[in-house]
Amino acid sequence: MEMVNITIDTRKIRVPKNYTVLEAAKYANIKIPTLCYLKGINEIGACRMCVVEIKGAKSLQAACVYPVSEGLEIYTQTPAVRESRRVTLELILSNHDRKCLTCTRSRTCELQKLAEELNINDIHFDGETYKLPLDDFSPSIVRDPNKCVLCRRCVSMCKNVQEVGVIDTTERGFKTIVSSAFNKSLNEVPCTMCGQCITVCPVGALREKDDTDKVWQALADNDKYVIVQTAPAVRVALGEEFGMPIGSRVTSKMVAALRRLGFKKVFDTDTAADLTIMEEVNELIDRIKNGGKLPLITSCSPGWIKFCEHNYPEFLDNLSTCKSPHEMFGAVLKSYYAEKEGIDPSKIFVVSIMPCTAKKFEAQRPELSSTGYPDVDVVLTTRELARMIREAAIDFNNLPERYFDDPMGEASGAGVIFGATGGVMEAALRTATELITGKKVPDDSIEYNEVRGTKGVKEASIRIGALTLKAAVAHGLGNARKLLERIKAGEQYHFVEIMACPGGCVNGGGQPIQPSEVRSWIDLRSERAKAIYDEDRSMHVRKSHENPAVKKMYNEYFEKPGSEKAHELLHTHYHARDNYPETK
Amino acid sequence: MSEKCCCCATMKDERMDKLDEIINKHRNEKGALIPVLHEAQELFGYLPMEVQKKISEGLNVPLTEIYGVITFYTQFSLQPKGKYKIQVCLGTACYVKGSGQILDKLKEKLGINVGEVTGDGKFSLEACRCVGACGLAPVVMINEDVYGRLTVDDVEDIINKYKDK
Structure with a gap:
């Protein structure tokens, strides 16, 4: 240069x-x-x-x-x-809604910080202000135009990175606002609920729908058996909320905090990720052997699923019918686990701690209630969990080390890497290779570097016995679009992984927010992913099919992957969605 | 209220095919959106959601961006216009010659504000930029008819001319 x-x-x-x-x-x-x-x-x-x-x-x-x-x-x-x-x-x-004390972004607001740094102690202008209504109809995202500073970071993220484009600047002059077409709610437009807009908002104009109250209420209800599960990406980011460096692994402190908050059981969603791999690999092998619809596309990312339903309905049959891991877990807890432990499933209240805002939407899907109860009752983001920990006055940094509860707490490293782009693919490859060839692969050759990293679309050809498996991985919905267009133009793959957020779940819309002055210069995606891969290497079991809890579940309940019972509880279906339904 | 079309039901007309032609004509141009919006507005009189959706799909531009452009420029309208579109010039020359008062009188007589349509669908009222007839200031246009050197007292007669048409 x-x-x-x-x-x-x-x-x-x-x-x-x-x-x-x-x-x-x-x-x-x-x-x-x-x-x-x-x-x-x-x-x-x-x-x-x-x-x-x-x-x-x-x-x-x-x-x-x-x-x-x-x-x-x-x-x-x-x-x-x-x-x-x-x-x-x-x-x-001058026209900003300056209710900082009650704003979710107080302490992490870039505008507040600027005012402090520039020593602003008076505001000499009275800007023309409008009191605009909140858009809080979406189960995932709340939009408060009164707090918006029109920086357009969310617009660029939505339109240029995610290529979703459901928000833009509209009107002009003092009336300019960031909104959807016809000022519709985010709930009535093809918003994927990925929440990337929230993570780039410098102020409190975009935030997740706060569901912490529902969880406090459930915890206080003696009639309820409240179980919590945590996604892999949460443990490598939660520490940031308490001043730790980006990429800190806080798994055991997180478990300790959840115990102190009063959850009856603290389980690891990674176990359900292992279960997902068993079902999904079975589906993949079945489709390859029996001429089923290919490529098989992963279905763990609810932002991606909603994007597909809105924009690419022609690919709905390509989607794996597997529920996402936390939904599978919810269904298992309210069936197998309830029976085993003799708990009335109507009393079980499942809380998922997720790096994701789209999971809030997903949990409300009517089809995700196989047991007659919602598989998952409440989804909290990593940020909301941090809020609960602060509210409970828990000294997070000095918590002792605690471990997930048995029997669902033991997971594999394959379940952990679900949190980074390429992780679901890699976990599936670790299992598919052994299931297809029948040969055990030593742990030092189970890492698939070609599907790791932050390149937008990654491709790999992997030899498994007589089969050369063609795989592709896309993360960020703009990249998903590129890959899908490639497939439409004739490119052939067996297996495709898509995650809605750039970098995968580690950089999800529910993760701790880092200000521009940090995230402009440090790649959050790779720093947090490094922690995920370290966590994987620290595990005793690193392949989903070797997870003892999963083996036991099949022995005692599901028989085998793809069984009738598995289909009833662990699989789902999708439907095309109208992008802008006509409202009179 | 027969003229007051409202999306879908009456929209399945040949104008939608015309719109396709407009979109196809501009499809591969850079900056196609604004010319397409102009021609579409000329065709429909305004830019309802159905029209915007078709443009969004045709030009592969997000609907929100299209809506943003329409609400930014005052010449684009989300509302249907009246049978008689009254435009009051608020350009510099007309303004100093009192077009502001003429606009006020029109509002009062028609009982509507700028950007609105009378209940019977007959008149819509707009303020516009210079129409290039400064010598006739202050100027009002009703559809293609130009009225110049107006005073506030002329307003009632002019409206009456169109009332029974």
């Missing part, structure tokens, strides 16, 4: 020619405040918080979009710069 010499605040540095002023300043460790900027996602110079003085330029320039060039002289802290940033920020604040 060609380099250029520039000067920032009298410091002379050499940086690549394709850098922006903001990137150069970051390189020189000089902080420039930003608000609308999100590297790689939203670089539009809209908010004007990052203005700097450039020698020879007529006016102040936005550092996030201004390219460096040879000899450029930049000043980031002149009186004109400071004054401009302050006035801009005051104007943004």
Whole structure:
């Protein structure tokens, strides 16, 4: 890369020619405040918080979009710069709903932090304000336009990264808002509920539907037997909520916290992930052998499922009929486990702690109630769990190590890696290889690096006995679209994994929110995925079919994968959805 | 209320085929959306959801983005227009010559605000930018008819001319 010499605040540095002023300043460790900027996602110079003085330029320039060039002289802290940033920020604040004390993003709000950093102690303008209604009809996402600062980070995420495009800026002037077409609720448009918009919102304008009250109530109800299960991605991110470094593994502290909150049993969704692999691999082998619909596409990600139902109904028969792991687990808890332990299933209340907002929507699907009761009663995101832990005044960082409850707590490393893109594929390959060839593969050769990593669409050809299995993995719905179009154009695969969120569940819409100044420079997806793969390597059992709890479940209850009982409890179906149903 | 069409039911007309033609004509152009919206509005008189949905599918642009463009530009309308579309010029010349008062009088006489249609579907009222007839300021256009050098007292007579048409 060609380099250029520039000067920032009298410091002379050499940086690549394709850098922006903001990137150069970051390189020189000089902080420039930003608000609308999100590297790689939203670089539009809209908010004007990052203005700097450039020698020879007529006016102040936005550092996030201004390219460096040879000899450029930049000043980031002149009186004109400071004054401009302050006035801009005051104007943004002038019509902002400043109820910070009761805002979910208090402490993690980028606007609040800017006001503090820029020493704003008065707001000299009264902006024209409208009190707009909340959109809280979606089971997953709440939209509060009164808190919106129009940075457009959510719009870019929804439209350009996820290629869903259900929110955009509408109207103009003071009336400008980010909304759906015809100002419909997110519940009435083809929103996938992935929640990626929430994770990029700098303020409290987008948040998950908070269901913690329902869980507190259930915990206080002596008539209820409240069981909690946790998804793999939660344990590698929850620590961030308590100030730990990104990628910290807090599995045992998380279990300890859940015990203290009063859950009767703390189970690991990974066990159900292993169960999913047994069913899904059986489905894959069956479809390959008997000329079934290929490629088989994974069905663990409810954001992806809803996306498919809205946009690619022609692929519904390709979807695995397997329920997602936590739904399988819910069904197992209210049938097999209830019978075994002699608990009335109507008393069992299943709470899933998920890195996901779409799972809240999924849990409400009427077809996911095989036992006559909803498989899962409440889904909480990683963030909501952190809120409960704080509310219960639990000193998370100093909790002792505790372990998941038997008999459902023992899971395999294959179940753990479900949390990262490529993980479901890898877990399936570990099992498929042994089931098809009948030969045991040593643990040092069960890692499939070709399906790991953050490349948008990954492909692999894997030899399993006489079969060369063609596999593809996409993460992020924009990448899913690319892969599906490829398949429509004739590309052939046996097995395809799709996860709605970029990076998979580790970067799910329910995960701890990292501000732009962190996530613009650190890849959350790979840092958290590293922790997932470390966790996998630390497990005694690393293949789903070797999970003793799963083996026992088949012996005692399901007989074998794909049995009638398995179909009744562990499988589901999908249906095409109208994108914009007509409402009169 | 026969003219007041409302989406789907009456929309299965040949105008939908015409819309397909418009979309196909512009499909591969860069920045096709705004020309298509212009022609679609000319065809339907406004841009109801059904029309926007068809454009969204045809041009592969999210419906929300289309809605965003329509609500940004005042010349695009989500509401059907009246049989007689009254446009009051609020360009600089007309404005200093008192078109603001003429607009107020029209609002009062018709009982509607800018952007609305009278209950009988006859009149809709809009404020518009310069129509290029500054020499005649202040100017009001009703469909293709131009009325210039108006005073507030002329308003009633003009409306009456169309009332019985």
